[in-house]
Amino acid sequence: MKRGTRTFEFRGGVLHCRRTFSVGCYRAHSFLAFRGIARRRGECDIAVMTAQDFLSANKDRFLEELFDLLRIPSISADPAFKGDVIRCAESVAEHLRKAGADRVEVMKTPGYPVVYGERMVDPSLPTVLVYGHYDVQPPDPLDLWTSPAFEPVVRKTELHPEGAIFARGACDDKGQMFMHVKALESMVQSGEQPVNLKFVIEGEEEVGSDHLDGFLEQNKDLLAADVVLVSDTGIIANDTPSITTGLRGLSYVEVKVVGPNRDLHSGLYGGAAPNPINILCELVASLKDEKQRITVPGFYDKVIELSAEEREAMAEAPFSEEEYKASIGIGGTEGEGDYSAPERMSIRPTLDVNGIWGGYMGEGAKTVIASEASAKISMRLVPDQDPDEITQLFKDHFESICPKSCKVEVMVMHGAHPAVTPIDHPGYRAAALAMETTFGRKPVPFRGGGSIPIVTSFERILGLKTVLMGFGLDSDAIHSPDEHYGVFNYFKGIETIPHFHARFAEFHAG
Ligand code: BES
Numbered sequence: 001m002k003r004g005t006r007t008f009e010f011r012g013g014v015l016h017c018r019r020t021f022s023v024g025c026y027r028a029h030s031f032l033a034f035r036g037i038a039r040r041r042g043e044c045d046i047a048v049m050t051a052q053d054f055l056s057a058n059k060d061r062f063l064e065e066l067f068d069l070l071r072i073p074s075i076s077a078d079p080a081f082k083g084d085v086i087r088c089a090e091s092v093a094e095h096l097r098k099a100g101a102d103r104v105e106v107m108k109t110p111g112y113p114v115v116y117g118e119r120m121v122d123p124s125l126p127t128v129l130v131y132g133h134y135d136v137q138p139p140d141p142l143d144l145w146t147s148p149a150f151e152p153v154v155r156k157t158e159l160h161p162e163g164a165i166f167a168r169g170a171c172d173d174k175g176q177m178f179m180h181v182k183a184l185e186s187m188v189q190s191g192e193q194p195v196n197l198k199f200v201i202e203g204e205e206e207v208g209s210d211h212l213d214g215f216l217e218q219n220k221d222l223l224a225a226d227v228v229l230v231s232d233t234g235i236i237a238n239d240t241p242s243i244t245t246g247l248r249g250l251s252y253v254e255v256k257v258v259g260p261n262r263d264l265h266s267g268l269y270g271g272a273a274p275n276p277i278n279i280l281c282e283l284v285a286s287l288k289d290e291k292q293r294i295t296v297p298g299f300y301d302k303v304i305e306l307s308a309e310e311r312e313a314m315a316e317a318p319f320s321e322e323e324y325k326a327s328i329g330i331g332g333t334e335g336e337g338d339y340s341a342p343e344r345m346s347i348r349p350t351l352d353v354n355g356i357w358g359g360y361m362g363e364g365a366k367t368v369i370a371s372e373a374s375a376k377i378s379m380r381l382v383p384d385q386d387p388d389e390i391t392q393l394f395k396d397h398f399e400s401i402c403p404k405s406c407k408v409e410v411m412v413m414h415g416a417h418p419a420v421t422p423i424d425h426p427g428y429r430a431a432a433l434a435m436e437t438t439f440g441r442k443p444v445p446f447r448g449g450g451s452i453p454i455v456t457s458f459e460r461i462l463g464l465k466t467v468l469m470g471f472g473l474d475s476d477a478i479h480s481p482d483e484h485y486g487v488f489n490y491f492k493g494i495e496t497i498p499h500f501h502a503r504f505a506e507f508h509a510g
């Protein structure tokens with residue numbers, strides 16, 4: 001960064017510093033109130049312009065820059081968008097450079113590249129490794145978006161009266177990842193970066209982070225750190241901050257039932273020929289019993305039951321069944337009766353069909369028995385279930401229940417290990433204090449239902465604990481049409497992150 005001119009003047013009894021500077025291609029110009037104390041002899045002892053001051057003076061630009069990133073359709077699941085995914089990686093790298101990172105590299109993997117950045121300030125200070133992802137989910141179905149998925153706009157909603165940014169990736173995870181880039185810039189500009197910082201921003205999270213373990217293995221020294229900080233989860237509500245202390249794992253399979261060797265006339269053959277769609281439906285339905293327990297033998301063997309105390313502590317997090325039902329327009333909840341709805345969504349495993357197809361799906365009616373039918377099935381896992389073991393149990397079971405008239409194939413898509421993050425770790429305590437400072441309320445520890453495959457890899461490969469300090473809301477519609485992220489949440493994140501680093505440095509120093 002080239003520093004420009006600084007002039008000082010007193011206005012309203014406060015020393016103001018007018019500072020003109022350029023950061024890469026930006027020219028910013030701002031009046032920043034310095035907490036200066038005029039000394040008797042007319043000298044000024046300029047205290048720091050805080051990261052918070054810098055944020056306040058640059059909010060519009062911080063939004064505009066996020067919009068530029070949101071305009072890139074970095075859909076990792078669809079090879080048609082390969083060029084955009086790579087362009088997005090380069091854009092993230094450029095933003096990190098402009099923010100003040102002193103080493104930035106777009107690093108190759110066998111899949112999409114990892115953007116690495118660092119700004120090391122002092123070897124005696126601890127190092128925080130920030131992880132995020134620049135890839136996004138496909139925006140389908142497109143016609144359900146109020147405004148186009150890759151043309152970000154701000155609109156007000158009931159839960160976001162200050163406005164929310166509507167775009168694919170606004171919350172998951174470009175908006176949340178970018179808070180760390182803007183927090184870095186704010187810290188660099190205010191001259192107060194309390195820790196060494198490293199950034200690992202990947203482009204394959206939404207497709208299972210298949211190449212990230214290899215990347216971590218190959219770059220152990222480069223990535224040496226004291227803790228991992230991730231903003232890719234949520235809080236309970238904007239007035240109820242929370243920190244995610246666990247994530248579910250995942251086993252994802254695609255199944256196919258193959259029947260007759262060709263599509264058949266349903267009148268001529270119907271009655272004796274096996275119908276793969278009917279059979280697939282029966283097989284899928286049999287995967288849960290009347291108590292909604294998953295019937296795959298051995299599925300629950302390694303599930304850790306929480307103690308009564310742990311369940312009581314969980315029940316303290318506010319949850320309204322009525323609001324939950326109203327928010328997604330349902331008449332009632334489903335699932336295991338012995339557990340509360342929040343428990344069923346976090347500490348209990350699940351099995352859900354994510355898509356099912358086969359046969360004639362065009363206009364009008366066609367009398368046909370299809371020769372095959374398929375479904376995509378996700379199983380969310382909890383400690384200590386192992387995704388590979390569960391996938392094998394599922395495969396064995398599904399193959400065993402298929403009637404002789406047909407064949408089944410089970411294809412393994414991806415997996416993730418369940419994760420729990422400790423609350424007695426300096427990283428958790430730093431996040432809790434940082435959030436308490438900026439929200440004015442102590443955050444509640446909270447087990448999340450989603451998955452972030454890489455969290456357990458950080459522990460296994462780099463020996464690092466992860467802090468999940470996210471700022472989204474469940475209602476932000478991630479993975480759905482009209483995904484959005486509160487403007488309040490975006491700025492609250494940028495404000496909170498420097499506090500995390502300051503607290504973490506304090507704890508580290510003892
Ligand atoms: N950021 C989400 C996970 C998440 C969101 C966790 C909100 C907790 C609260 C992440 O991008 C995601 O969608 N993960 C996938 C993982 C999969 C594609 C391997 C998921 O959970 O489905």
Ligand code: MN
Pocket residue numbers: 133172173205232
């Ligand atoms: Mn995410």
Ligand code: MN
Pocket residue numbers: 137172206478479
């Ligand atoms: Mn996601």
